[in-house]
Amino acid sequence: MKRVFVTVGTTSFDDLIERVTSPEAVQELKARGYQHLVLQVGQGSILPDSDSCHELTLEAFRFKDSIAENIKCADLVISHAGAGSCLETLGADKPLLVVVNDKLMDNHQLELARQLHQDSHLLYCTPSTLTETLKTMDLAVLSSFLPGQPKHFANFLDRALGVQ
């Protein structure tokens, strides 16, 4: 059963939740073979009922100690532009569609999402272009995100500090 996991981290992002549960977006998800939609809504004011959607099985919650399991079970992750959510998803090697909250001012989180998009690690849209993106997106163009190398940091520091 193909699953989509939507996450907004610790923020509230009603626009995304509204758009992704709209009939048009649900139609596009169904057309791509997704059958299960899980929503992590954070501090948002919209928490959909599990029986509010007839086309897909829906599950919604606010927070969990860890969303690692949800990410692991997902075939597609739709996330806000938060670094933690992006890096956790990319670390699990899952296809990622980032929805940018264009109502946030001074959104420095965009820097990372933009760079990762340029490097073809994720796709990128806004709430108003979500349905269109779901229709036309090609997840095959995404390339794997290699993990960072803290060993390089350790080696550098050991040499610099004279650690034996």
Place this chain on the structure above:
Amino acid sequence: MAVLLGLFTGLCFTVICVIVRLLIVIRSGSKCKPGEKGPVCVLIVAGSGGHTTEILRLMESLSQSYSPRHYIIADTDKMSEDKIRTFENSKKDTGSKGQFTIQRIPRSREVRQSWSSSVISTLNALLYAVPLVFRLRPDMVLCNGPGTCVPLCAAGLLLGLLGLKRVLLVYVESICRVESLSLSGKILYHISDYFFVQWSTLKDKYPKSIYLGRIV
């Protein structure tokens, strides 16, 4: 009149001496090699959320020569303590020696806090940071961006200024910073001994930084 002039000259002279001393201390970083004498005592600044995750990934890579490890968290941070304890307990399981402590100081600045009140809360944090750093006497301060790191680094610098101990300041800018430095980064860029960035655009903009690719 002469007294005033004398006082003014004295003040100028003192300021010049402090500045010269500051420059001497800041430039002496590369000669400071605490690892040659034994274990390196580290003061680790753990900010909230992603900051803590990133700093623990860095700590994971460091050998047991970095001990004791003093983690400093902001008093309003609830989640970092759990993450740190989990991390340190997993180190114990792998037979790694070394002790750690967790200390709290007042938060310097909440996200989106105004400039004027940030100055006051940072000065307040400094009042805690100075005695803490003077007591712990770390060889090195490791931080990655939360406001909490500014007063702690300032306290480390003060220890060096007073000739009590040369504390190395190691700053690793968050992976989220691709095109611009964080506020802490902009402040600490000029006084850090080792300033790491994780994207090449920043290395171009800040030539004194160290770029080793993504390290978290």
